Amino acid sequence: MNQGGVEVKNSYDIGVLGGGPGGYVAALRASQLGADVALIEENKLGGVCLNRGCIPTKTYLKHAKLIAEIKNSEKYGININGEVNPDWNKMKKRKDEVVKKLTSGVKSLLDNSGVDIFFGTGQIMPEHKILIYGDEKTEIICDNLLIASGSTPFRPDISGIKSDNVITSGEALDMPILPDELLILGGGVIGVEMADIFHGLGVEVKIIEIMDRILPEMDQEIASLLQRSLRKKGMEILVDRNVEKIKDLGDEIKAILADGQEISGDKLLVAAGRKANMKGLNDLDLIRENGFLQVDNYYWTGVGNIYAVGDVIGNNLLAHEAFEEGVAAVENMLENKKRSINYSNVPKCIYTIPAAASVGLQEMEARKKCEKIKIGSFPFSANGKALAEGEDEGFVKIISNQQGKIMGAHILGSGADEMINEFTISREREITANYLGNIIHPHPSLSEAVKEAALDVDGLALHSV
C-alpha cells in the first residue's frame, strides 16, 4: 500500500493514535522491542508539548529572563543606555525555529526506527481497525492499539467565553501583536507560567483565580512566596474571585466578577484546565471518568488489546508522565509485563522567574499522613553561587518522617527544575535526608542548598545563619 509516496503495510503489531509525548515515545520503544509500528497524527508530531506547550513557553521564558537581566544590568555594574524593546515577531520566529528543530527531530527518530507515520485523523473501529482520513482514506489493522490522543483546553461555562478576544494558551503563543493588558482566568500552572512570560515581555497582567491562592496544587509556603514574588514584580493577582460573565467590546474585554467588579484588558486568556481529547474514539465502548479515559494500573482500557496513556487518561497532565506511561504500556502489551509508573515520584515544575519544583507530599499532606514530621530548609540567600549570580530568592524545603525518609521536597529558586531530580532519585532509591546531606556536592553550586536543607532535617546544616 502507498501513502503519500511512501510504501506502507496494512497490518501492524501496534497502532498508536497521536504523535505527542505519550505516542511518539511509545512508538520508539515498541520499535526497539521489534514491533511493526504505525503512528497516526492529524496535526504536527510532538503534540501539545512541542508545538503549543512545554517548548514554546520555555523559549519565551528565556526571552523574558533576558529582558529582566538587561533591565537589571546596572546591579551588575553594566550600564546599558537606551530602551529595551521586545520584538514579538522576531520572538515568534525564534520560537518557531526551536519547535521546528525538535519536531523534525522526532520525525527523524521515528523514520530511523522504521515507524510508519500516517498523517491524518484516525478513527478507531471495532476489531482493532483504524480508519485514517488524510490526503486519502486509508484503513489499517493492528494487533494492539495505544490511544495517546492528549488533551485540549477546557473553557468553563461562562457567558461570553467564546468571544473573539478570549484566547487559550496555544493561541496566546501566536498572537499577531502583544496586547497591552492581558487578563488570565485561572492561577494554575499554565496560567501562572503564561502570566510571568507575558509580564516579562512588557504586558500588564492580571490573574483572576477562584481559589484563595494561586497554585493550589503546590506546597502552601512555596506558592505564597511565589505569589508574593509575582506581585512584587507588578502583576495583579486577584484570588477568591469568580468570573460570572465576559463582555467582549471589540477593542476591550471585561471580566465581570460575582461581586460586580469589572476587570478590563485587551485579551482574556482562559487557563482553567484541560479536557481529554476523545476524537476518533466514539466507535469504542471505552470507560470514561471525570471526562478522562479510565485504564487499569497497566494502562489497559478493558477493551480488546487497547491501551491508553498521557493526558487522555488524566493524572498530572505532564509530558514526562506521558513519556513514561507510553514506555510502560508498550512493554505491557508486547512483553506481557505488569508495569506502572510511580505517580508519587513524578516531579512537578513551574517555569517562572524564580522557578518552583516539587516531588512527593506537600507539608499539609505529610502532616495528615504522619504524626511527627521533620522539616529541613535552606535559603538561597545563604548560597554562594546564588548570590554571585544575583538570584538568591527562594529556598529548599524537605519534609521527612522521624527516620529521615523524604516524604516531600519543594524548591523555589533559580534552577529548581534541575535540582528537584536529586529528590526524585533519593525518593526512588529510598535515600534518607541524612544520607543525601552527606553526599559531596560541588562548590559553588546552587545544589549545595539541597545538601544543607537535607542536613537541616536533623538540625545539622553547616551554613545556616
Ligand code: FAD
Ligand atoms: P498531546 O501532546 O496532546 O498529543 C496528542 C496528539 O494526538 C496531538 O498531536 C493530536 O493532534 C493527536 N491526535 C489526537 N486525536 C487524534 C486523532 N483522532 N487522529 C490523529 N491524531 C490525533 N508538561 C510538562 O511536562 N512540562 C511543561 O513545561 C509543560 N508546559 C506546558 C505548557 C502549556 C501551555 C501546556 C498547554 C501544556 C504544558 N505541558 C507541560 C503539558 C504537556 O504538553 C502535556 O502533558 C503533553 O503534551 C501530553 O502528551 P500526550 O502525548 O498525552 O498528548
